[in-house]
Amino acid sequence: MGGNKPxxxxxxKPLIAHVISAASAQCNHLMxxxxxxxxxxxxxxxxxxxxxxxxxxxxxxxxxxxxLSLPDGVDWLVSFPxxxxxxxxxxxxxxxxxxxxxxxxxxxxxxxxxxxxLSAIWHxxxxxxxxxxxxxxxxxxxxxLRAMGAANVAFPVRSGxxxxxxxxxxPEDLSALDEMLSGYIDEKRL
Numbered sequence: 001m002g003g004n005k006p007x008x009x010x011x012x013k014p015l016i017a018h019v020i021s022a023a024s025a026q027c028n029h030l031m032x033x034x035x036x037x038x039x040x041x042x043x044x045x046x047x048x049x050x051x052x053x054x055x056x057x058x059x060x061x062x063x064x065x066x067x068l069s070l071p072d073g074v075d076w077l078v079s080f081p082x083x084x085x086x087x088x089x090x091x092x093x094x095x096x097x098x099x100x101x102x103x104x105x106x107x108x109x110x111x112x113x114x115x116x117x118l119s120a121i122w123h124x125x126x127x128x129x130x131x132x133x134x135x136x137x138x139x140x141x142x143x144x145l146r147a148m149g150a151a152n153v154a155f156p157v158r159s160g161x162x163x164x165x166x167x168x169x170x171p172e173d174l175s176a177l178d179e180m181l182s183g184y185i186d187e188k189r190l
Contacts, residue, residue, distance in 0.1 A: 006034075006041075006082045008174055011181050015168065018085035020044060026092040027078055029071060033062035053131070058139045059118055060130060067127040075125075081118040083168045085177075088155050091164075095121040098151035105129070106150035109165060115152065116165045117141040122148075 006016035016032075023030055031047045034040065035055040038048045049069045051061030059081070066077045076099075078092050088094070091109060099107040099121055108120035118141060126148045133144050157163050162181070168174050 005168075008168070010085060010168070010174060010178055015082050015085050015174075016041075016044070019080045019082050020046070022085065022087050023078070023080045025089065029074060031066060031069060033066055033079075053134065057134055060134060060139050060141050060144055063122055063141070063144070064127060064130045064134065067122060067124050067130070070124055075123055077122045077124070079118050079120050079122065084116065084119060084165055085168070086162055086164050086166050086181075087119060088164050091119065091155070092121065094153050094155070095151075098153045099123065102151045104151045105148040106145055107153055108145055108150055109155055110152050111155045111163070111165045112157075114165075115142070117145055119165060120145065120150070 007014045009015075010018055020030065031049050032041050032044065033049050033051075035050045036048070037050075041048050047069070049062075049065045051057045052065035052068050054061070057064075059079075063077070063079060066079070070077060076096060078095065080087065087109075095107040095109065099105070105123040105126040106120060108118075109116045120141075126144070129147050130144050133140075133147065155164055166173075166177050166180075168177055
């Protein structure tokens with residue numbers, strides 16, 4: 001999309017604020033994955049974790065950085081991509097349930113036949129798998145999920161809810177989502 005995607009506005013707030021709101025409603029500990037540094041995101045008062053083992057490894061490097069930064073006593077990392085600001089209110093519960101009940105190290109969301117690899121939960125025990133994949137210069141998030149035997153959790157559209165996992169990759173995507181969101185808010189007020 002160009003520019004500074006996390007700070008693009010949707011319904012009067014930056015995309016990252018929407019994602020932080022969704023994540024904080026479902027998780028106790030939050031961090032931002034970015035190579036920009038803490039000052040860039042200071043207004044959110046959250047730790048900023050860079051890619052691991054080095055910057056520039058894309059989303060999978062951010063996942064590994066997050067896993068290696070988990071506080072003691074926390075074994076699961078949930079990734080909420082900044083360009084996917086609408087997620088189900090029970091996403092974390094459903095992903096965790098699928099992973100734990102299936103004995104998996106990860107689980108990811110799908111909706112309407114499309115996989116959303118970055119809307120996922122990752123167990124800290126998967127860090128070695130991701131590290132090895134990055135050492136082999138393989139940055140595919142789907143590849144890491146397959147290597148971990150990840151569970152796939154299908155999320156249906158529920159009556160009266162917005163479709164989850166709408167991806168914002170271009171200015172026209174952002175405009176369309178902004179229009180859908182304002183229509184959804186107007187319907188809820190009636």
